[in-house]
Amino acid sequence: MDVQRKLEILADAAKYDASCASSGTEKRDSSDGKGMGSTAPGMGICHSYAPDGRCISLLKVLLTNACNYDCLYCVNRASSNVPRARFTIDEVVKLTLDFYRRNYIEGLFLSSGIIHSPDYTMEQVVGVARKLREEHHFRGYIHLKTIPEADDALIAEAGRYADRLSINIEMPEETSLQQFAPEKDVRAIRRTMGRLRLKLDEAEDSRSAKTKARPQRFAPAGQSTQMIVGADSASDHTILHTSSNLYGSYKLRRVYYSAFSPIPDASRALPLVQPPLLREHRLYQADWLMRFYGFDVAEIVDDSAMLPLDIDPKLAWALRNRDRFPLDINRASREELLRVPGFGTKTVERIIATRRTTTIRVADLARLHVPQKKALPFIVLSDHRPAPHRLDAAGLIERFKPKATQLGFGF
Amino acid sequence: MLYITLDTETDFDGWRKAARSLVLHHIQPTDITWTVQGGEAELFAPPAPSPILEVNDGTFNVSGKFVDLAQSAILHRDPQRFAILYRLLWRLKDNHDLIEVATDPDVAQVIAMARAVHRDEHKMHAFVRFREIGRERQAHYVAWFEPEHHIVELAAPFFARRFADMPWSILTPDLCAHWDGHALSFTPGVSKSEAPAEDRLEETWRRYYASIFNPARLKVKAMQAEMPKKYWRNLPEASIIKPLIEDAERMTGAMLAYAATDPHKPQKRPEVPMTRKLAADDLDALREEAAHCRACPIYKDATQTVFGEGPKDATIMLVGEQPGDKEDLAGHPFVGPAGQMLDRALAEAGVDRKKVYVTNAVKHFKFVPRGKIRLHQKPATPEIKACRQWYERELAVVQPDLVVAMGATAAQSVFGKITPIGKTRGRLIDLPDGRKALVTVHPSYLLRLPDPEAKALEYQRFVEDLKIAADLQKKAARAA
Ligand code: SF4
Numbered sequence: 001m002d003v004q005r006k007l008e009i010l011a012d013a014a015k016y017d018a019s020c021a022s023s024g025t026e027k028r029d030s031s032d033g034k035g036m037g038s039t040a041p042g043m044g045i046c047h048s049y050a051p052d053g054r055c056i057s058l059l060k061v062l063l064t065n066a067c068n069y070d071c072l073y074c075v076n077r078a079s080s081n082v083p084r085a086r087f088t089i090d091e092v093v094k095l096t097l098d099f100y101r102r103n104y105i106e107g108l109f110l111s112s113g114i115i116h117s118p119d120y121t122m123e124q125v126v127g128v129a130r131k132l133r134e135e136h137h138f139r140g141y142i143h144l145k146t147i148p149e150a151d152d153a154l155i156a157e158a159g160r161y162a163d164r165l166s167i168n169i170e171m172p173e174e175t176s177l178q179q180f181a182p183e184k185d186v187r188a189i190r191r192t193m194g195r196l197r198l199k200l201d202e203a204e205d206s207r208s209a210k211t212k213a214r215p216q217r218f219a220p221a222g223q224s225t226q227m228i229v230g231a232d233s234a235s236d237h238t239i240l241h242t243s244s245n246l247y248g249s250y251k252l253r254r255v256y257y258s259a260f261s262p263i264p265d266a267s268r269a270l271p272l273v274q275p276p277l278l279r280e281h282r283l284y285q286a287d288w289l290m291r292f293y294g295f296d297v298a299e300i301v302d303d304s305a306m307l308p309l310d311i312d313p314k315l316a317w318a319l320r321n322r323d324r325f326p327l328d329i330n331r332a333s334r335e336e337l338l339r340v341p342g343f344g345t346k347t348v349e350r351i352i353a354t355r356r357t358t359t360i361r362v363a364d365l366a367r368l369h370v371p372q373k374k375a376l377p378f379i380v381l382s383d384h385r386p387a388p389h390r391l392d393a394a395g396l397i398e399r400f401k402p403k404a405t406q407l408g409f410g411f
Numbered sequence: 412m413l414y415i416t417l418d419t420e421t422d423f424d425g426w427r428k429a430a431r432s433l434v435l436h437h438i439q440p441t442d443i444t445w446t447v448q449g450g451e452a453e454l455f456a457p458p459a460p461s462p463i464l465e466v467n468d469g470t471f472n473v474s475g476k477f478v479d480l481a482q483s484a485i486l487h488r489d490p491q492r493f494a495i496l497y498r499l500l501w502r503l504k505d506n507h508d509l510i511e512v513a514t515d516p517d518v519a520q521v522i523a524m525a526r527a528v529h530r531d532e533h534k535m536h537a538f539v540r541f542r543e544i545g546r547e548r549q550a551h552y553v554a555w556f557e558p559e560h561h562i563v564e565l566a567a568p569f570f571a572r573r574f575a576d577m578p579w580s581i582l583t584p585d586l587c588a589h590w591d592g593h594a595l596s597f598t599p600g601v602s603k604s605e606a607p608a609e610d611r612l613e614e615t616w617r618r619y620y621a622s623i624f625n626p627a628r629l630k631v632k633a634m635q636a637e638m639p640k641k642y643w644r645n646l647p648e649a650s651i652i653k654p655l656i657e658d659a660e661r662m663t664g665a666m667l668a669y670a671a672t673d674p675h676k677p678q679k680r681p682e683v684p685m686t687r688k689l690a691a692d693d694l695d696a697l698r699e700e701a702a703h704c705r706a707c708p709i710y711k712d713a714t715q716t717v718f719g720e721g722p723k724d725a726t727i728m729l730v731g732e733q734p735g736d737k738e739d740l741a742g743h744p745f746v747g748p749a750g751q752m753l754d755r756a757l758a759e760a761g762v763d764r765k766k767v768y769v770t771n772a773v774k775h776f777k778f779v780p781r782g783k784i785r786l787h788q789k790p791a792t793p794e795i796k797a798c799r800q801w802y803e804r805e806l807a808v809v810q811p812d813l814v815v816a817m818g819a820t821a822a823q824s825v826f827g828k829i830t831p832i833g834k835t836r837g838r839l840i841d842l843p844d845g846r847k848a849l850v851t852v853h854p855s856y857l858l859r860l861p862d863p864e865a866k867a868l869e870y871q872r873f874v875e876d877l878k879i880a881a882d883l884q885k886k887a888a889r890a891a
Contacts, residue, residue: 004615011622029572033592038573045537046637048648050624051656053633060623095615101552101577102541103570104616174711187702187715194714194740245712248780249739261627262666274663275627294782350513357508364514 001085007095009085013065013076014111016263017168018226018256022057022106022141025163025221035137037100037107039163044141045106058109058143059099063087063124067113071181072270073170073231075263076113082264089127096132100140107141107163108132114147122150122158129161143221146196148188155192159199159218164253167192168226169246172239176232180269193250196223200251222253229283230276231260235305240286240297247291257283282307289313292345293338315341318378328380330355342374413443417493420447420561420585423485430497434471440501445493473503474510483525486561495520531559535566538642539581541574542610552579555606555645563588564597571595582606613647620648626659627666694723694808697801701774707797709775709790714739719770719805726887727762727880728811729753730802731771732820732853736785739776744769749855753817756854756870760877762884768809772816772824773798790820792829799824813839813883814846815876818853825850837876839883847883851876 022044029038046055064086065076075082096108110128114121125144132138144162146155158165167189171177174186196219203218225246227239243255261275286307289295293314300313308316318325318341327336329351337348350368354360359382365372377386413433417425426445433443481496489495499517503509512518541552552574558566563581567588570579580589585600634652643649698718704710717734720743737747745753757764773795778785790798802824806814816822822830825848835850842848852873860866 004618007615008618008622011619015623015625030575031572033575036574036576038569045533047537048620048646049634049638050620051631051634051652051659052625052628053630053637054625054628055637056620056623059619098612099616099619101574102543102610102612102616103539103554103574190714191742194742198737198740244780248778248783248785249712249714251783259628261625262663264666266666277628277630353511354513357512358514360514367514367516367519 003087003091003095006085006087006091007061009083010061010063010065010087013062013082013113014060014109016075016258016261017060017109017111017145018054018258019166019168019224019254020055020058020060020109020143021254022143022163023221024253025141028139030137030139035139036097037139039106039139039141047104047106057106058141059096059105059107060109061087061092061095061111063092063110063112063121063128064115065113066115068116069114069181069183071170071184072267073180073228073260073263075265080263080265089124089131092128093131093136096140097136097138100138105140107143109143109145111145112147118147118150119154122147122154126154126158126161129158133161141221146192146223148185148192150192152195155195156199156218159196159203162219164221164224165196165219166224166226167196169193169242170226170228171232172227172229172234172242173232176234180231190249193223193225193246193252197250223250224252224254224256226256226258228260229257229280231270235301236279236283236286236307237297237301237305239283240290240301243287244290244297255287257287278309279307282309282313286313289317294335312341314339315374325378326380326386327378330359330380330382340375340378342371344369413438414446415443415493416446416448418448421486421564422447423482426485426493426496427481430500433497434501434504440494440498443494443497445497471504472507473500474507477503477510480510480521480525483528484521486528486565487524488560489524492524495524528560528562528565532562532566534642535562536569538638538646539570540610540645540647541579542607543612544607550577552577553607554579554581555603556581556583557641557645558583558585559641561585567595567597610647617648617651621651621655624655626655626662629656629659631656694719694805697804697808701801704774704798704801706800707775707794709773709777709794712778713775715742716774717742717744717771717776718774718801719768720744721768721770721809722766723768723809725766725768725809726812727766727815727884728768728770728806728809728813729815730817730821730825731769732818732855733771733773733787733790734776735787735855736776736778744771748858749853752854752857752870756874756877759874761881762877766884768805768811770802770805772802772821774801792823795820795823799827812846812887813849813880814842815849815851815880817851818856821853822850837872837879839879849876849879 023042025039025041027039027041030036044057046057048056050056062076064084065082066084066086067074067076067078070078092108092110096105099105100107108128110125112121112125125147129142129144132142142162143164143166144158146158146165146167148167169186169189170184171180177184177186199218200222203216206213207215227242229239239257246252246255257280259275259277259280260271262272266272286300289300290297295317299317301307302320307313311319318339324339327340329337329340334348334352337343337351338345343351347368347370351360354364354368360368361382362372362384365375376384380386415429415433417429477500484492484496495517499521502517509515510518513522535556535558539554539556541554544551544553563583563586567581570581570588571590574590576592578591580587582601582605584602587598587601589596589598643652701718702716704716710716717738731745731749734744735747735749738744738750744750754764757767773790776785777788777790777794779788814825816825819830819832822832822835825842830850832850832852837851838849840848840850852869854873857866857869857873860869
């Protein structure tokens with residue numbers, strides 16, 4: 001089989017993994033003239049976008065799509081009839097370097113089906129990174145998928161080469177993982193996440209310690225995970241609870257939510273429907289509220305246990321907490337401002353800087369990039385005060401609902 | 412009207428020098444026309460540009476934020492940019508804080524221009540596509556790019572740092588950047604026909620692009636928001652975007668219509684049954700069995716069961732309350748800060764740490780997540796009761812002479828009922844099974860004491876308590 005055909009099979013097999021950002025690592029470049037590549041600590045670069053709206057920043061492939069396991073939601077499961085392929089270490093190394101030189105990609109995201117044993121598989125995955133770093137002095141971004149239960153020494157080595165390590169939790173609840181992936185052990189996954197966090201903490205301590213010893217390097221872009229949404233019956237509340245637990249327990253940089261999408265040769269046990277893209281979108285919004293806006297899971301999802309699909313979770317929260325509004329944005333605290341629908345973190349900073357010098361009026365909102373329709377019912381400005389009955393009106397929510405359109409396309 | 416002519420479209424230093432001088436001569440913004448040498452606007456200018464007024468004295472300050480913004484905004488293609496920047500500078504000299512007023516039209520416009528420039532720079536970093544000329548070692552990499560603003564000089568150093576070991580050129584209609592492996596250089600703009608038309612890897616790249624795309628998740632608008640059509644012309648993958656979109660519906664339909672297959676028989680992970688008969692002294696088997704415990708809900712959010720550790724023939728068994736954050740991650744009891752304090756106190760009291768069996772009353776970590784940390788939660792009585800089976804079975808294997816209960820939760824487990832520490836602390840108590848028990852505080856209680864004096868005092872009391880255990884350990888050693 002030629003490399004192009006392998007690439008088709010092994011990229012196709014990798015496309016259901018949403019975790020593909022190339023951000024948040026250390027600063028490196030190749031200006032010493034040895035090798036090639038660079039990374040920046042802030043945002044990664046998306047070199048292209050696919051028609052599914054997702055960024056392509058890395059060469060995202062599997063080393064092999066053969067797998068001993070039979071996880072029902074997975075296209076690579078042992079019992080699926082998809083064509084199989086396996087890259088050699090050298091083939092992946094060459095593809096990465098060739099693509100990188102042409103500026104198609106920021107680096108490599110390598111994962112693999114589990115063959116022979118977790119240690120064998122992990123050794124192969126690490127082998128690619130080792131070759132890129134040691135032989136070719138590749139300074140670009142590397143994200144490796146960690147195989148649960150792999151040997152500690154291999155994990156330590158993976159962390160030396162990789163910018164980010166990840167391990168997918170896959171299902172929001174242990175019971176669904178037992179149902180869909182009976183051979184996978186959620187405890188082993190969590191143990192591995194725990195080990196990664198201990199190593200990340202150690203590396204961080206060694207960086208901040210004021211000793212002469214060279215700081216230990218371990219996955220400077222941290223760890224991340226993915227959860228499949230919509231394959232099982234878990235509620236949004238359950239999903240967000242799991243995420244908040246994962247963030248707190250393992251200091252994950254990101255939890256990626258992947259709307260379960262139909263896969264070729266799917267199992268009968270799964271919902272063969274359009275992926276719930278809007279739900280996925282709302283979960284990402286809710287996740288942001290937890291990470292950057294100080295919201296708690298219990299505040300975001302009410303008793304109904306599902307996020308509303310028609311309005312975003314922050315607006316939904318504001319509508320449930322109307323007694324906190326309207327808010328005078330020329331006076332309110334940063335924490336309060338962050339909770340106004342339509343205000344992003346940058347908007348809030350701009351408001352705070354601006355109001356030191358001048359008072360903010362309705363006409364200024366556009367220059368602050370605030371969506372007026374969304375924010376006005378909740379805020380007081382020097383020339384605007386929403387009529388009290390408007391905020392109380394039961395019909396307020398109707399103002400925000402979009403015209404009846406759905407994301408994606410119907411059949 | 413004053414006519415100021417700048418050397419190039421990106422001549423920030425020239426603009427700055429002129430602007431400074433103009434402000435000091437109180438020249439109103441409306442009295443100046445800015446042009447660039449060789450630019451169109453020059454048609455309307457007088458044959459000789461106005462000499463820049465010489466200034467010998469006088470100076471004024473503007474905020475660094477303005478300078479940063481101006482340096483970016485001047486790269487914008489809008490011919491009005493020099494005038495807009497001057498107008499803002501003119502207003503800033505008497506009102507420094509104006510630069511913070513994001514709602515001011517001039518400030519807003521300059522910010523918008525700077526942002527457009529940085530976005531274009533970012534897109535150039537992303538969308539330049541090199542094509543290889545020659546092969547391998549002698550290869551030269553050449554790209555064609557059409558920037559929206561005057562960003563070539565701004566964006567080039569990025570490529571020099573990234574592709575330091577290969578010679579490359581980026582050709583654009585405005586300006587071309589070259590890297591020979593040592594230094595950057597710039598030459599005038601060229602036409603697209605100067606650039607190579609293809610690369611041997613482009614077909615492979617297109618195949619990758621087609622395969623990584625999931626047709627069931629079509630979001631064309633989201634794609635175009637990030638990769639505007641104006642850049643498509645020079646992206647090798649763009650040629651297949653339309654066919655991919657057109658085919659997506661058919662492919663998804665086929666996937667949905669395809670008869671689902673029955674799963675193979677799952678090879679279920681062997682669960683360790685709770686009732687398995689174990690050799691009475693098999694601690695490892697006990698540990699393995701406890702790893703699957705689901706007797707109370709605490710296990711759900713915790714990482715793993717943290718079981719007891721130590722020699723099977725220990726004469727002393729230390730019982731803590733529950734594992735903490737570090738213990739939960741590592742899977743071992745007393746490895747965190749409380750564990751370090753315990754080790755120190757044991758050493759001071761004269762207890763041989765290696766001969767002690769250490770465990771917890773509750774084997775899973777109970778907590779609530781608060782952002783990036785986990786707040787320890789006290790286990791409830793039903794949870795302590797549910798977990799007591801493990802303590803009892805450890806006790807039955809290890810058969811210690813003395814059980815040291817550290818903290819209220821531990822005492823509750825050891826005595827089988829709620830036992831206040833204050834009253835029982837620091838003396839040997841007979842247990843119904845003939846063993847002795849000793850109650851003391853939990854080391855993490857000491858860690859939480861804010862007052863250093865009280866802390867030192869309490870620590871001493873803790874060591875005193877442990878000395879009782881040390882005496883017993885020594886006696887047992889002599890007897891043996
Ligand atoms: S805390 Fe104890 S009883 Fe509860 S699940 Fe864990 S080991 Fe079992």
